[in-house]
Amino acid sequence: MFNCITPPFILNKLLDSSDATIRGAAMDTLITTARLRGQREVRGLIAGALVSPAAGRRSVFDCANSTFLPFAKLMRSEDDGPVADKSVNQAFEGLGVTRAFYRDVFQRDSIDGHGMRLQGFVHRGRRYNNAFWDGQQMVFGDGDGKVFADFTGSLDVIAHELGHGVTEHTANLEYRFQPGALNESLSDVAGSMVKQWHLGQTADKADWLIGSDIFTPKIEADALRSMKAPGTAFNNDLFGEDPQPDHMDRYVELPDTDEGDNGGVHINSGIPNKAFYLVAIGIGGNSWEAPGHIWYESLRASTSTTNFQQFADTTFSKAGELYGASSPQQQAVRAAWDEVGIRVGSEPTLSRR
Amino acid sequence: MRVSLTTHGGLAAPINSRRPPRTLDTDRMPAATAGQLRRLVAAVLAEGGGGRPDRGRDAMTYTITIDDDGRAATVTGSDTSMSAAFGALLSLIERQTD
Ligand SMILES: [Zn+2]
Numbered sequence: 001m002f003n004c005i006t007p008p009f010i011l012n013k014l015l016d017s018s019d020a021t022i023r024g025a026a027m028d029t030l031i032t033t034a035r036l037r038g039q040r041e042v043r044g045l046i047a048g049a050l051v052s053p054a055a056g057r058r059s060v061f062d063c064a065n066s067t068f069l070p071f072a073k074l075m076r077s078e079d080d081g082p083v084a085d086k087s088v089n090q091a092f093e094g095l096g097v098t099r100a101f102y103r104d105v106f107q108r109d110s111i112d113g114h115g116m117r118l119q120g121f122v123h124r125g126r127r128y129n130n131a132f133w134d135g136q137q138m139v140f141g142d143g144d145g146k147v148f149a150d151f152t153g154s155l156d157v158i159a160h161e162l163g164h165g166v167t168e169h170t171a172n173l174e175y176r177f178q179p180g181a182l183n184e185s186l187s188d189v190a191g192s193m194v195k196q197w198h199l200g201q202t203a204d205k206a207d208w209l210i211g212s213d214i215f216t217p218k219i220e221a222d223a224l225r226s227m228k229a230p231g232t233a234f235n236n237d238l239f240g241e242d243p244q245p246d247h248m249d250r251y252v253e254l255p256d257t258d259e260g261d262n263g264g265v266h267i268n269s270g271i272p273n274k275a276f277y278l279v280a281i282g283i284g285g286n287s288w289e290a291p292g293h294i295w296y297e298s299l300r301a302s303t304s305t306t307n308f309q310q311f312a313d314t315t316f317s318k319a320g321e322l323y324g325a326s327s328p329q330q331q332a333v334r335a336a337w338d339e340v341g342i343r344v345g346s347e348p349t350l351s352r353r
Numbered sequence: 354m355r356v357s358l359t360t361h362g363g364l365a366a367p368i369n370s371r372r373p374p375r376t377l378d379t380d381r382m383p384a385a386t387a388g389q390l391r392r393l394v395a396a397v398l399a400e401g402g403g404g405r406p407d408r409g410r411d412a413m414t415y416t417i418t419i420d421d422d423g424r425a426a427t428v429t430g431s432d433t434s435m436s437a438a439f440g441a442l443l444s445l446i447e448r449q450t451d
Contacts, residue, residue: 067432068440125444126447126448127447127451129365131364132364132410132411132413132432133410133411134409134410135409135433139432147368148365160364161410161411168410175408224364243367244367258361259370261370262362265366266365
């Protein structure tokens with residue numbers, strides 16, 4: 001898809017270089033390769049690189065129910081105090097907490113590691129039941145008020161979306177089948193860790209729920225997903241039972257279509273989600289310490305096609321590098337993957353994508 | 354003419370896919386709204402639809418099926434890539450089926 005002599009992943013790495021000359025040369029390559037212009041990945045890279053000195057400055061825009069982002073109006077920027085609109089303030093604060101988390105815990109400067117500007121768009125569309133990352137910014141709907149409430153009301157949802165940005169700027173896991181489910185899981189891991197860090201909660205005290213605040217009080221559902229017990233987040237007449245598996249034996253085979261959720265990216269993420277929960281409980285203490293560092297380093301060591309088995313193997317070797325071979329941390333990693341049906345260091349027994 | 358909309362994907366993908374499609378029938382709506390629906394459908398069909406949309410993370414995708422006297426067509430769009438005409442048709446369907 002890229003008609004370019006330098007593969008995009010190498011340009012990506014070059015843009016991450018601490019040497020300004022190398023970053024500049026990579027930028028020139030991107031910009032002068034006219035055929036690349038307008039391609040989503042490249043737009044994101046250019047946007048990120050151009051705003052390097054911004055130190056992750058925040059801007060929150062009001063879409064005023066439009067779905068066309070360029071029409072949105074800037075409501076609050078980094079140095080502004082709170083404004084009248086609650087959604088604007090919630091998005092602003094959520095982005096700030098998540099930015100501080102990456103800076104303090106992983107010494108990462110914003111989404112791209114180089115201070116990329118953080119842009120949030122609120123009140124997108126009319127009664128829109130969603131939040132997403134479009135490659136450059138985070139976009140939030142108000143919810144329909146019947147099933148879903150305002151999506152800016154959930155810190156773990158904000159951190160989940162920002163986590164997609166971090167993944168896009170590191171492994172850039174493709175959004176289908178296992179790499180896609182891993183992409184989803186890494187965003188849930190980010191959402192949980194940011195929430196627990198913000199609340200000062202140890203792994204055993206946390207609820208491990210994603211999106212517990214996005215349903216209206218009338219809806220009988222705990223959350224969108226449970227990392228502690230995938231498959232139990234909801235069960236009601238309106239939209240049925242949570243389909244997430246918690247073990248490879250229950251992996252859900254779905255086609256790479258819109259209807260199939262790109263091969264079940266929001267469904268099979270339950271398996272690596274459960275593994276992270278088990279590692280955090282196994283090691284004990286705060287999820288964002290050893291468990292978070294093992295996962296973050298493994299994300300940085302992954303590629304766009306990394307599958308569950310490969311990611312499990314990477315977490316095992318990273319745990320060894322960071323805490324020592326046969327350390328309690330490394331043993332906890334092996335035990336956690338074992339419990340979800342993935343044997344570290346083995347060939348996958350199932351030929352699942 | 355009958356028009357139906359299904360929505361997939363998004364942060365709550367498994368829930369969205371289980372919700373029933375939204376359908377409109379020009380025979381059962383005010384003439385002015387029916388006319389607007391026909392014009393927007395014509396505008397979207399004139400663009401030709403085309404290809405599977407870009408996969409924005411957690412973006413929703415929309416499939417609109419049009420059945421006009423036995424002639425059927427399907428068009429798709431997503432939150433991160435949809436034309437102005439598609440967006441207008443989508444919001445008309447959403448407003449009329451709330
Ligand atoms: Zn996501």
